[in-house]
Amino acid sequence: MLKYIGKRVLLMIPVVLGISFILFTIMEFSPGDPARIILGDYATQEQVDELREEMGLNDAFLVRYGRYVLNAAQGDFGKSYRSNSPVVGEIAARFPVTLKISLMAIMIAVLIGIPVGIISAVKQYSFADILSTMAALLFTSIPAFWLGLLLIMFLSVQHHILPSVGSDTWKHLIMPSLSLAAAQMATIIRMTRSTMLEVIRQDYIRTAKAKGASSRRVVFHHAIKNALLPVITTVGLSVSNLLGGALIIENVFGISGLGTVMVNSVKSKDTPLLLGSVMFAAVVAGFVNLGVDVLYTYVDPRIKAQFVKKTKRQGAGT
């Protein structure tokens, strides 16, 4: 198992390298001179040229990329062009808010999505099922930012229940988390419903009933564990999606999290900050998915068996 985890972590390196190279190239071709941005409009051309030389911006493209990678490998992700503070510190300051709304969102999505999906499947074609299927369809189709705006309009502007901007208290985080959660919740509902429907048609469910198990026991003891296996993967993917969604939602709600950092660093051509934050997000997503896969092996004995050393036991005759 440890060997597998090690392999997966090593595999993240080429992914991160690829991401950094692509971003580095895009930033290279986008207009604007970082030295000019740092010094501002009033600096003279000589000052700009001097800074360019100092920052090594006149070197060849690959030389600069190589230098960035070598430094990054040693933990030095450079300084933000705009604030002149280390990228690492900048990310450390901004990430906690993003983490908070993402965690809240995923909790909302899972805690509502899974039970609703299960009820939907167990009571197939009932009113509750039709309602939840329709809600799921609605939430997948609504863009998160629009839902965010609707929430602001309704809960902040009209009824003054929740604050619309900022991230000072947990109350500030409710609406961003809700808007972020909606689409993931819809995906989890649909996934849970369909795997659950699949599972309750299996032969082993009939076996359980033939033993005299009640329908409640059949659902909770026999069906759920089987049905949730594929859902775990969906939840893992949801986390990656959330990180992307946070980028937009943070801007809607004026929260200065990792997403806002990314958007602003693109605007100000702040290559080190952009690369740092995107690579960080990629690594986080990578670890979440790894975590999900590890969790999977603990829930599903068939997959666990591939990792646990086989203990040879005596079989039963033939």
Added chain:
Amino acid sequence: MGEHLLEIKDLYVEYVTDDAHVYAVNGIDLFLDRGETLGLVGETGAGKTTTALSILKLLPEKVGRIAKGSILLAGTDVTAASEAEMRLLRGETVSMIFQDPMTSLNPVLTVGDQIAEVLQLHKKYKDKAGVEARVDEILKMVGLPPERKQDFPHQFSGGMKQRIVIAIALACEPLLLLADEPTTALDVTIQAQVLALMNELKQDLDTAMILITHDLGVVAQTCDRVAVVYAGEIIETGTVEQIFSGDRHHPYTVGLFQSIPDLKKKTRRLHPIDGLMPDPTDLPSGCKFHTRCPKCAQVCMERRPKPWEEDGHIIRCHLFAKGGPEA
């Protein structure tokens, strides 16, 4: 109430789906006494599994339903029983060995837990130790080492899974065991072992059994009585002697026996009964076998034959119906 352990009277079962109305069982009568074994034989799709599921009242929800008839099991009318009443019967009074052992076990629970469950559900033992001891005992009985109870189904071979399925079915020592082709998924040597095992257990526990099979050889070895099912009807039933060596038979039974390849007689044809079983969504009128019957007469196409009976040997065929055709 009834003197028999199981008595099925005039049972009709239908499957209603969006695109078809399947008449799976069409007027089955049968009975079974304690400790007796009845072989249920017939082609694929004849309605054997459907009959067994009806006894458990486990027909697929919303799709399958008992349209008519009664099933009396140990004094309870299954067709009228509530779900709560059925739960008490299932696993304790009647249990079933399902057709496919590969998919009949829950992949995420250990086999020990799956055997223990039926004991716990019917509160057979006061404490956990009692249950565990019984699990060990029943595993030994079916020839598996008790240490393997912590293993999951995927760690067992097909034959071993079948033994586990049998262990679950027998754990509570039911009065009636429904064995749905318990050996078809197994290879020949294991088939013999499993059958021997079931026979042994049956004798030890005095369990009655309905054995569903395609294999007439198995029937001859294990059964007391036989019922031949065709298109959801029992067209002939009697003791093993009456069916295997009597001289009066339903033409379908005759065909069924001829379809066993006989090494001595050098029969060339493997399927002496021409044609296929009628489509259960569109059954023929009269005797359902008339479309394939070599002795088909005018009356066979028009009316369902009345049963002919002699010493419990029953044949539903116009060739024997003395009292005239059924209205």
